Amino acid sequence: MLTSLLPGFRHLRTPFALGVLCAFQIWILFGDYVPSRSEAQGFVERIYTLGDVAGRAAVTAAISFLLYMVGDIVRLSSIQMTKILSRLRILRVAPHRFSTLSAQSKAALFDFASTAFEARKSTATDDDFRTLREKIVREFTEIRMRLIANHLDVYLEHDRFDAEADFRMNVGFYSMSLWPILAWSWTPWTLLGMIASVILFGNGLKARREANEILVQAILSGIAESRTHAEEVNQDYSTSSNVRISRTRTR
Incomplete structure (x- = not known):
């Protein structure tokens, strides 16, 4: 039972943590503008009254649900975060460190892509191999679905790393704005916390x-x-079966 519950808890954790993180930053910036119970009037006063009627447990549950909703809305995928960092020109510092594929995986997929052309003895270049490799990478979502249906044990192992990556990358990404806010509101020394955010984001990339x-x-x-690899193998080309594949070993 615990094994079946764990994946659900993993996927609840990230949106809730992001909701808390965003709410904390908003509270630091605008908390002074929220009237206290004795000063509240109108709608804010009615919220305090509703808390008295519903009780602390109901208020806690409602706040937790709202935090989860906020976190789920602002959560970003690794591709979206990479695009944002690319626009900020941060990727130029060390682009290989922000890759979601290891060097070994890239090389293995490059060789695997080449077999599609070798199977039908078609003319192809390294650019063709890389293009097919990118198509296979974009197929990862479909691969996950196939693992759920046929190899649940492999999927659960993948899901464990995927959930860890999602949590660490998102928390690391959104916490980067926390430290400047604390530095402005409290002390500049809190800027050192950005080191922890960068490390956490890097650990998330490693898990990814x-x-x-x-x-x-x-x-x-x-x-x-891989559907795209199979389609490439089965394509009907009119090239001669003796055509030689043009290929270099550079990646």
């Missing part, structure tokens, strides 16, 4: 690469079939 490594190995071992 490990999660994708499981998908890559599932494809290479034949546990899950």
Whole structure:
């Protein structure tokens, strides 16, 4: 029973943590503008009254639900975060460190993509191999669904790393704005906390690469079939069967 509940808890954790993180930052910035119970009037006073009627347990549950909703709305995927960092020109510092695929996975998928052209002895270049590799990477969501249906144990291992990556990357990303807010409201020394956010984000990227490594190995071992690779193999080309593949070993 615990095994079946854990994936659900993992996916609840990230939105709730983000909701708390965002609410805390808003409270630091605008908390002084919220009237106290004795000063409240109108709608704010009615909220305090509603809390008395419903009780603390109901208020806590309602606030938790709102925090979860906020966190689920602001949660970003690794692709969205990478695009934001790219627009901020942060990726230029060390682009390889922000990749969601390890060097080993890239090389393995590159070789796997080349087999599609070798199977039908078609002319192809390294650019063709890389294009097919990118298509296989975009197919990862479908691969996950196939693992759920046919290899649940492999999917659960992937999901563990995927949930850890989602949590660490999002919390690391959104906490980066927390430290400047604290520095402005309290002391500049809190800017040192950005180091922790960067480390947490980096750990999330590492977990993302490990999660994708499981998908890559599932494809290479034949546990899950890549649709785009199979389509490439079965394409009917009029090229001669003796045409030589143009290929270099550079990645």
